[in-house]
Each structure stands twice: as C-alpha cells, then as structure tokens.
Amino acid sequence: MNSRLIRVASVTAIAWASIAVGHALQGPRATSNTRTHVETLASPRLDGRLAGSDGERLASDYIVSELRRIGARPLPGHGDYLIPFEFTAGTRDGGTSITVSGLRPAARTFAARSDVQALSFSDNADVTSSLVFAGYGIVVPESQDFGYDSYAGLDVKDKIVLVLRYFPEDADTKTKQMLARYADLRYKALAARQRGAKAMLVVTGPRSPNAGETIPMSFDTALAGSGIVAASVSGTVANAMFAVLLGRTLEATQRELDSGNPHVAGFAFPDDVTMTVHAAVVREKQTGHNIVAYLPATGSTDGVVKPWVALGAHYDHLGRGTGGNSLAQKGEAGQAHVGADDNASGSAAVLAAAAVLAGQPRRRNVLLSWWSGEELGLLGSSAFVATPPVAIDQIAAYFNFDMVGRMQDNKLTIQAVGTSASWARFIEQANVVAGFDLLLQQDPYQPTDVASFNLAGVPCLNFFTGTHVDYHRPTDTADKINYEDLDRIVTFAVSIVRRVEDANEAPQFVKVDQQVQPGGGRAAVRLFTGTIPDYSTEAKGLLLSGVIGGGPAEQAGLQKGDVIVEIAGQSITNIYDYTYALEVLKVGVPAKVVYMRNGQRRETMLTPAARR
Amino acid sequence: MRPTRDNLTLMIRSPIVCSSVLMATLAAPLTSQQPAAPQERDFLSRIRRLTVDGRRAGEGYWSPDGQRIVFQSEREPGNPFYQIYVLDLLTGDTKRISPGLGKTTCAFFRPGTDEIAFASTHADPKSKQFQEEELAFRASGKERRYSWDYDPEMDIYAYSERAGALKRLTTARGYDAEGSYSPDGRWIAFSSMRDAYNRPLDDTGKKMLEENPSYFAEIYIMRADGSGQRRLTNVAGYDGGPFFTPDGTRIVWRRFDEQGLIADIWTMKLDGTEQKQITDFGSMSWAPYMHPSGQYIIFSSNKFGFENFELFLVDAQGTKEPVRVTNSDGFDGLPVPSPDGKTLAWTSSRSGGAAGQLFLAQWNHEKALEAIRNAPARTKK
Ligand SMILES: [Zn+2]
Numbered sequence: 004m005n006s007r008l009i010r011v012a013s014v015t016a017i018a019w020a021s022i023a024v025g026h027a028l029q030g031p032r033a034t035s036n037t038r039t040h041v042e043t044l045a046s047p048r049l050d051g052r053l054a055g056s057d058g059e060r061l062a063s064d065y066i067v068s069e070l071r072r073i074g075a076r077p078l079p080g081h082g083d084y085l086i087p088f089e090f091t092a093g094t095r096d097g098g099t100s101i102t103v104s105g106l107r108p109a110a111r112t113f114a115a116r117s118d119v120q121a122l123s124f125s126d127n128a129d130v131t132s133s134l135v136f137a138g139y140g141i142v143v144p145e146s147q148d149f150g151y152d153s154y155a156g157l158d159v160k161d162k163i164v165l166v167l168r169y170f171p172e173d174a175d176t177k178t179k180q181m182l183a184r185y186a187d188l189r190y191k192a193l194a195a196r197q198r199g200a201k202a203m204l205v206v207t208g209p210r211s212p213n214a215g216e217t218i219p220m221s222f223d224t225a226l227a228g229s230g231i232v233a234a235s236v237s238g239t240v241a242n243a244m245f246a247v248l249l250g251r252t253l254e255a256t257q258r259e260l261d262s263g264n265p266h267v268a269g270f271a272f273p274d275d276v277t278m279t280v281h282a283a284v285v286r287e288k289q290t291g292h293n294i295v296a297y298l299p300a301t302g303s304t305d306g307v308v309k310p311w312v313a314l315g316a317h318y319d320h321l322g323r324g325t326g327g328n329s330l331a332q333k334g335e336a337g338q339a340h341v342g343a344d345d346n347a348s349g350s351a352a353v354l355a356a357a358a359v360l361a362g363q364p365r366r367r368n369v370l371l372s373w374w375s376g377e378e379l380g381l382l383g384s385s386a387f388v389a390t391p392p393v394a395i396d397q398i399a400a401y402f403n404f405d406m407v408g409r410m411q412d413n414k415l416t417i418q419a420v421g422t423s424a425s426w427a428r429f430i431e432q433a434n435v436v437a438g439f440d441l442l443l444q445q446d447p448y449q450p451t452d453v454a455s456f457n458l459a460g461v462p463c464l465n466f467f468t469g470t471h472v473d474y475h476r477p478t479d480t481a482d483k484i485n486y487e488d489l490d491r492i493v494t495f496a497v498s499i500v501r502r503v504e505d506a507n508e509a510p511q512f513v514k515v516d517q518q519v520q521p522g523g524g525r526a527a528v529r530l531f532t533g534t535i536p537d538y539s540t541e542a543k544g545l546l547l548s549g550v551i552g553g554g555p556a557e558q559a560g561l562q563k564g565d566v567i568v569e570i571a572g573q574s575i576t577n578i579y580d581y582t583y584a585l586e587v588l589k590v591g592v593p594a595k596v597v598y599m600r601n602g603q604r605r606e607t608m609l610t611p612a613a614r615r
Numbered sequence: 616m617r618p619t620r621d622n623l624t625l626m627i628r629s630p631i632v633c634s635s636v637l638m639a640t641l642a643a644p645l646t647s648q649q650p651a652a653p654q655e656r657d658f659l660s661r662i663r664r665l666t667v668d669g670r671r672a673g674e675g676y677w678s679p680d681g682q683r684i685v686f687q688s689e690r691e692p693g694n695p696f697y698q699i700y701v702l703d704l705l706t707g708d709t710k711r712i713s714p715g716l717g718k719t720t721c722a723f724f725r726p727g728t729d730e731i732a733f734a735s736t737h738a739d740p741k742s743k744q745f746q747e748e749e750l751a752f753r754a755s756g757k758e759r760r761y762s763w764d765y766d767p768e769m770d771i772y773a774y775s776e777r778a779g780a781l782k783r784l785t786t787a788r789g790y791d792a793e794g795s796y797s798p799d800g801r802w803i804a805f806s807s808m809r810d811a812y813n814r815p816l817d818d819t820g821k822k823m824l825e826e827n828p829s830y831f832a833e834i835y836i837m838r839a840d841g842s843g844q845r846r847l848t849n850v851a852g853y854d855g856g857p858f859f860t861p862d863g864t865r866i867v868w869r870r871f872d873e874q875g876l877i878a879d880i881w882t883m884k885l886d887g888t889e890q891k892q893i894t895d896f897g898s899m900s901w902a903p904y905m906h907p908s909g910q911y912i913i914f915s916s917n918k919f920g921f922e923n924f925e926l927f928l929v930d931a932q933g934t935k936e937p938v939r940v941t942n943s944d945g946f947d948g949l950p951v952p953s954p955d956g957k958t959l960a961w962t963s964s965r966s967g968g969a970a971g972q973l974f975l976a977q978w979n980h981e982k983a984l985e986a987i988r989n990a991p992a993r994t995k996k
Contacts, residue, residue: 433707
C-alpha cells in the first residue's frame, strides 16, 4: 500500500464521519441515508471508482463500514466481505509484425504500428501461409435469405485472408443495412475462422472513411483470444501486396465490390507470395473486488424452497473516463467520472434496502452484493455466477439497481420482467401502494448485471430511471440526484423483495429468447451524431433524452424530448431502426432528419461526424 | 357493455374505414390554432400505472368510498377472457369476484350495499369450449385482433361480497351488459341487444345482426333486483355505456350513427325523455362519465387521429367545444373520476404494447373548469 492511498483514505473517512453526524442531527425523521451514500460514493476523491483502482478500494471501504453498521455478515465460510476476481484491464499491441515474402524486389517486414496492429481479440501466435483476398469478408447467414457471401468459391483453409473494413460503400440502402449488420470485425473474424482460415488481416480501403489507417486497439475486456489471429494493416502494406498482382489495385478492387454486387468474387494471391504474421496482444491483468454480504434468515430455512434472495448494484464506474466508454465533452475529458446516478444511486439503494430488511423477520437469507467491473463488461457479476459462493440454484430471485437516481415525472422502468411469470403480480401489488408510472420491459438481456443472473437461470428484475444528458460524463454528480424518489424506489423494491422472501415457493424462471441482435451492432457504427436515445421509453420513433453539446445533433437543432421518426428517408420506429439507419449515413454528408416536437412534425439536416 | 378499446379497434379496422381518411386525420396539424392550449400535465399529475398482471385490463370503476376499484382483466389462468377483479388501493390486494368461467365485462359497485354488478356468459354451457378454442387459437401463434363479439349469452348479475353469491338480473336472449347503478343504488341503466331477438328480422336486419350486431343495442333501465325492465332509446345504431349523473336525475351515454363510425355524447332523463346531444364532434366520442361536481363530462374520442383515442372534457350542457385532456401515443379512454373528484382512473396503452392497462392520476378540477370556461362555444353543424 502506498502512502498516498493511506492519506486519501483517512481524509475520506473524516469526511464520512462529519457527514454522518450532520445527518444524525436531523433527528429520527431522517430514516434514509441514500443522500449520504450517494454523496460519499460520488465524491471526486473516489476518482470515478474504476475497477481495480484505489477509488474502487475507497468505495468498498465505505460500503463495508456500512455493512458492519447494518449488521450484515460476510458469506458463510468467508472471513471477508470482499471477493476478488481477475480481469483484463486493458490491451496493447506487444510487437505485431508481418513479413511478406515473394515480393519484388525482396521480402519486406512491417512492424510499425502505423502499418500493422493486432486487433484486441486476436490470438497470440505466428502464422505463415499464402494469402486470399475475400472482399469485405462479410457472410450474411442463410436464414436471412439475402445471398451475400464473400467466401463463396474461395478456399481459405489454412490460409491468411485479407478483407476490407466496413461494408460496400456504394450499395443501395437496403443492401447496406443488411450487410452492415454483419460487418463487425468480430463477426468477420468468426466467418474467417469458421472457413478454416489461420489469420484475418483487415485493411481500411481507399474509398472508406479513415482510409489506409490501421485500426486503433479498442479496450476489450470481455474476451481473450477469439481463436484466430487478427490484425489490421495499413494501405501501404496492402498496396505492396496488390503490387505483385498485375493489373490490379486495391482501389479498383474495392470499387468493384462497393456496388454490393454479391457476384464480385475474391481471389487467391499467387502461391509464391507467402506471409508470416506475428501477432502479439498484451492483456494487462488486474484484480477487482465484489462486495458480498448477507442477512441470515431469522428462522429456520428448512423446507423453504431456494432459501436465498439477492440484491445487487454495481459500484464501479469509469474512473477518469480514459477507457473508451466515456461520453465526456471537450473540456471535460480526463476529469473524474463520479457516477452519482451510474451507479452510486443503485449502490445506495441496496444499502438502504439492506438497512430496512435487517430490521424485519426474514424467511430467506438476503444476499447483498455490490459488483465491480460492470462498466468493463459485467465482469464482477459474471465472475460471481461463474464461481458462485452461494449455489446459484438456491437463489430464488435477484434484484438489480442500475441508475435509479434520476426519476422524472414519476416514471420507473423495470427490466427483465420476462424472467418469471410471477413478476407481474408482485409488481402490480407493490405498485398499487407505491404509485409509479411503470414501464415494464420483458427483455433480461440488458447492459447491466441483471444479464449475468438471467444467464444463470435466476428470476431477476432491474430497476432503472432512464438515461440523461449527464450519462457517462463527469457531470453525473450527486447534486442532480432525485433523493426523494430514490427512497420511494427503495421502499417499493423492498416490498417486492419481502413478498418473494416470505413466500413458500420461489418464482419460476422463464427463459426469454434473446432478440436477434445484428452481428454488426454498435461496433459497426462509425458515425457520431451526438444523440442520447431514451432507452426507457417505447415511443414510436426515437425519443431523445438529450443531445451532446456541440455534437452534430445539437448543431442540427435537435433537443431533449424530440422524437426522431425518419432519417434519410428511413422511417424510425425503434432504437434498432435508428441504429441501422445510422449505418448507411456518410460522414460529412448532411442527412434529412424528420422529428416530432410537441406534436408537430419538423425537419432538419444533420451532418454526422466520424467516430474513431 | 361500454366498449373496450378492443372492440373499438375492431370497428375502426372494419373495411368501411378507408385508410385515406386515417392518413388525412393523422397528418392534420394538431395544435397550430391554439398555441396556449392546456397540456396533459395541467389536468393530470402524478400518473401511476395501476395494473400490470395479465394481457390487458380496463374499465376501472370506483367503490363509493373511493378505496377500491373493480375492473376487468385477462389474467385468469386457463381463461383467455376478461374476468372481474376488485383491487384494494390501500393494500394492493386483488380478488376475483366473477365465476372464472366464460366472458365477463363492465362491473359496477352498488352504492349502500355489498353488491357489485357485472355481465357474464358463465351460464352458457359452451363457455369452457369457447375458452379452449380461444386458447388453442392463441397457442397456434396466429395473430388476430381481439374482438368483442357481443355474446348473446351475456347477462347481468349482481354479486354479493358478503354471501359470495351471484343473482341473475337479466334473462332476455341477446347481449345484456354495460350496467351501472344510480347513486341511490335503486336502479341499473344498461345496454341490451334483445331487440335483435324479440321480433322477426327481415333480410337486412339478419345481415346486420351478423355483421354489426351492436346496431341493435339500446339503453334500458331496471330496478336493482332486475324487475321493471324498460327501454329508453329507440334510434338505429349502437346506444351504450350509460351512467347516471351524480344527482341521479339523468343518464349520460354515447350514441353511434348507423354505420358505427361516428359517436357522440348524449344525456336524457331516467324515463328516456329530454334526450339531448352534448357533443357534435364529428368523430368517435364515447365512454362519457360525469365528474362528481356535475359540471362536466369526461369522455374519449379519436378526434385527433383515427386510432389515437384521447380524453376530452365537455361542459354538462354541451354548450362549448370539447377540450383535450391527454396527449399520449396510443389509447386513452374509459375515464372515471373518483367519488371525491380528485383522482381519475382510466384505461391507457401509454406504456407500450397494444393492450391497455389501468392508470390513476391526480385530477385538477380547477384547471378543468378554467379550460371549459375558455373553450369556444360549440359550433352547430
Ligand atoms: Zn454505466
């Protein structure tokens, strides 16, 4: 432990003490500590609570001190509230290189990062083979009945394939929409691997945005190797390879492919051109800490089906936002992302719920959890369900709180309602008293820890008050939290938890089919529009919960509350339509946007910027 | 019955409706002429969703003490049709009071007693068969618009909460439903299609009964024990959804034209005299309910979009143009103010999906009066 950390810790402890005293002075009416919890966890001193950082440690210290106060215990068999897990904190290129032999006048090696760079999900290996050019490397599954396969007629077994990044530039809108779904680099790598290729090289074609540049390594924690060597190469490298082919240039080849014509075929390079790819991705390991405690049942749990119920919230956030998920504007970059709503609010909700539940009789054990690494890909909760310290099939239900501090107009979203047929009844009964304007979403495949428990077969719910302009920005601060309604959410959730906790039977899990997500998805979106969609509303069209200051949307005059119903002639009825529509826009080319404001139909032109 | 959104949806999807009318209505600018028109939030605050369970729920009516609501919901395991439930607003507890078998609709508390009236088909020996057919149809994965079929076996019953027993009030062949009690609990106004069965129909009539049975619906009144049944209306087209005014002197209901496309709000005396048209809104205006103050009627209309039903207000005498209350996507209808006039219960699809659920909100009575004062006089067409 270094001295700086000790100093920071003691200063913070003093701050907590003084806040707590101030709160106590308000007398017995001050029953909720959610404000104290949020203000403490979202203090700039915790530096954004990045998983594995000092800030995470400080946050866990506070939560553990509260757990002791409440009287919650470490799990049976654990001496400590902290359960560590290891994760990949970042990736960098560790010296990837390419050697091409058979080039005239001589073999050449490329090792500069501006010429070759491993993709973050690449296997670390050396591969030597001959080369096949496979167009855009896109395979549309047969189920789509679309008929586009860059590998048709090509034998790539044990070969190195070279593909273009993105998708055909000049295709008609429909074709682009379809191909864009399968243009994600991971998806292309998967297609290459499934056809037996040893390695996939990607070049950004001369006719595409970011032409000729290698692809910066994205922060990618979720997966290690993907079973194939994958790297991006520069236009220079690709041109050097094309130079051996009489009468062909990369540009002309791309132009042919850009119509989207499925019959433009790839081709093999001459056998005497071989290539060695040395791929090296360095994955930095770090340790994050889940905080797990429990309130034992107050009686015997003999005969109680699944004698646990669980509550949880992630307590980590983005640190200073350098990891890639930050939406900080110019001038905010590098500041602590204190994450008051995301997710000091949920962490506070679980603490407050625990305090209430601790004072009541319990037929089941109540598991209390605060996850780390959520912002890096649900790492903490995934680690928990992978090696559960309490048998997962003994958990009757899991309740998650992620961003519950920004309630507006009494609107509360509950997600993952489809995971049990019992939820509707429990929610209805509790809400008659609580009185929220509820929006229910059946889908448990949410970008929060509820997804981990759904995959583990545990009936679960996620409470959510919606996105906002401060989402993932340093401006998500404690003063903007709606504490009164946060406390109402706690009371509401506790009443549902208690109903589950008191019942003889456990809710039955229902497996919800995952909506078919396009292979391309967000990663293929290469545009920046500066819109902040409101994911909590199922309006017809895309409701904006805000726009990024200075971004293209703001410049186009769009604002919070507008509902986008059409972009570039594409009608928009939901977030997926919107994503697909974005995929076919071009950087710097204005597109007509039709939107509704106060019931009136309006139009504007939006000029997308590039997303790097 | 008072139509639920489902059977109205069916109506507006009937082939008579041409889509160009729909498009024209939707494209019309909604607010251009009245920039300072009151907004939904001026009338309704603290909106809350009351029902969650089941495919759909609606038609919530208050107990006289304002502490409970009786409503219909498709939530009974094994029965795809509406059953009747009483919801306790203090505890959140919900209890089914209908038999669980067959179809039911349109419940209403009888003031001063432990009785709740509703309409049900459970006496039909084919009830179970119909349930199974509907379940099999839904299981087949086929999609069809839920349709209200004006089941001729539908009759009105009174349920005693204390005895847990049902008493049958109507026996006539033909749909009897949409019953509501007078404030003194002595009378029930209801809608019946018995006129289609109590006389020989000519060919036109037979065809009508097949295609649009609600054409035969008329308003009737009877004593709370089912005696003294008397017909009050005699105009072609669907007369339905009758409720007593708070002073018990008049009935407010909605009257469709013969084609079943245009409906307006009317009131009349309990003997069927002094029939008075309150709205002339050129749209489908229905589900009227008078505020306990007696000063205005809240109803639902598709004035601003063929499938976009919104709530409106109109003064009790119908001297003014109606004032828009809600402004949300989807369906808003079946408004019922609480006995103290401070809360509104209504049915809405505002939280997504096609099916409605019950909502509650605080009702701003002063704002309603002000909006009516400021409304322009009704234009005679
Ligand atoms: Zn987040």
